[in-house]
Amino acid sequence: EAQVTQNPRYLITVTGKKLTVTCSQNMNHEYMSWYRQDPGLGLRQIYYSMNVEVTDKGDVPEGYKVSRKEKRNFPLILESPSPNQTSLYFCASSLYADINQPQHFGDGTRLSIL
């Protein structure tokens, strides 16, 4: 089954404790991105990747890191999480970056930072 898989689905942690949210897709998609969703603000892009080893900042990149060493994986890293990063996070992928392509979303990761 074609899908985008995120782990973990839920995480409660404390300020300053490094964490990684994994994202994997099995559709051989070139383009992957991370969004955070907050009430009243919709989906805001954190980082995106157009292909392996090619990443760039989205609209709200502060406090986050990403890497794209393999085509299928695009982990989101919070080196020193803070409470303002408490949010619902979605990973998404699409076939290409430069053509109108539907975004396929993972099931989301709800992150709470105390």
Next chain:
Amino acid sequence: QQPVQSPQAVILREGEDAVINCSSSKALYSVHWYRQKHGEAPVFLMILLKGGEQKGHEKISASFNEKKQQSSLYLTASQLSYSGTYFCGTEFWRSGGYNKLIFGAGTRLAVHP
């Protein structure tokens, strides 16, 4: 740059119609529409390219007015399953040849029996 969606929320009875609007201050390359049910991931509905085309997905259709830089989503004879939050995503051309997709804040739709 974030597109503006209106209304913010809609409450309908089953069988009623609704229109959700999405407006941008920038010239658009295309408009995406997604629906998100509570606790789930957003699901793709349709993409409209510039050219004023209209598309349909079951009883949900949409139009894209390039001149006005806006798109409208039409939900006809609403069903309970239509409940959720609808997001538009507007696509802009940017240097490097890659379009940028920005989502609106969403419109919450509740359909009651």
